[in-house]
Amino acid sequence: GAVVSQHPSRVICKSGTSVKIECRSLDFQATTMFWYRQFPKQSLMLMATSNEGSKATYEQGVEKDKFLINHASLTLSTLTVTSAHPEDSSFYICSAEKEDTQYFGPGTRLTVL
Amino acid sequence: GENVEQHPSTLSVQEGDSAVIKCTYSDSASNYFPWYKQELGKRPQLIIDIRSNVGEKKDQRIAVTLNKTAKHFSLHITETQPEDSAVYFCAAKGWGTDSWGKLQFGAGTQVVVTP
Numbered sequence: 001g002a003v004v005s006q007h008p009s010r011v012i013c014k015s016g017t018s019v020k021i022e023c024r025s026l027d028f029q030a031t032t033m034f035w036y037r038q039f040p041k042q043s044l045m046l047m048a049t050s051n052e053g054s055k056a057t058y059e060q061g062v063e064k065d066k067f068l069i070n071h072a073s074l075t076l077s078t079l080t081v082t083s084a085h086p087e088d089s090s091f092y093i094c095s096a097e098k099e100d101t102q103y104f105g106p107g108t109r110l111t112v113l
Numbered sequence: 114g115e116n117v118e119q120h121p122s123t124l125s126v127q128e129g130d131s132a133v134i135k136c137t138y139s140d141s142a143s144n145y146f147p148w149y150k151q152e153l154g155k156r157p158q159l160i161i162d163i164r165s166n167v168g169e170k171k172d173q174r175i176a177v178t179l180n181k182t183a184k185h186f187s188l189h190i191t192e193t194q195p196e197d198s199a200v201y202f203c204a205a206k207g208w209g210t211d212s213w214g215k216l217q218f219g220a221g222t223q224v225v226v227t228p
Contacts, residue, residue: 109154
């Protein structure tokens with residue numbers, strides 16, 4: 001199988017605080033993981049590519065100092081939204097790559113008040 | 114980089130009929146084309162994929178065709194059932210300067226199957 005978990009599934013935080021989201025590949029090792037953001041009724045927008053043991057690669061327009069990514073092991077990548085603001089409210093989804101195929105986590109619904 | 118266009122944006126079908134979703138891509142080097150199904154509030158789930166060395170692939174009621182020359186690929190769902198109702202995304206794995214190893218997703222198709 002190829003199971004990816006993501007925690008938390010839902011988080012509500014105050015403006016100005018930081019939120020960490022974890023993405024784990026449960027039954028396989030993933031050198032590469034991806035972080036996406038999805039707005040209602042829209043497609044998946046790639047934010048960054050996370051490679052184990054190296055710096056993440058961010059897509060154009062994504063602030064790397066605001067969305068901190070760490071891929072410290074072959075089964076765990078984390079996304080930290082720093083100094084969150086209401087406009088950061090969204091559905092964040094990670095994926096882990098196994099043999100060319102991306103398997104997605106269940107997503108994290110972030111609401112910033 | 115890679116650009117993927119998907120049509121239609123919405124598709125309503127009667128239960129038992131077939132549904133077809135079409136996608137085009139721009140990067141001739143793209144070699145992997147997955148299709149994902151996403152129900153509301155849930156994760157995208159891989160339903161079928163095809164690689165550039167194959168023209169067609171079938172899995173029960175789902176089939177995908179690929180035309181490399183024309184750079185388009187299609188998803189076919191036969192004998193549709195209400196549980197097929199969801200948003201379907203096509204994607205292409207690009208190998209250009211800005212898209213190396215990344216999936217470029219289409220805009221999605223909302224499929225509604227009415228009993």
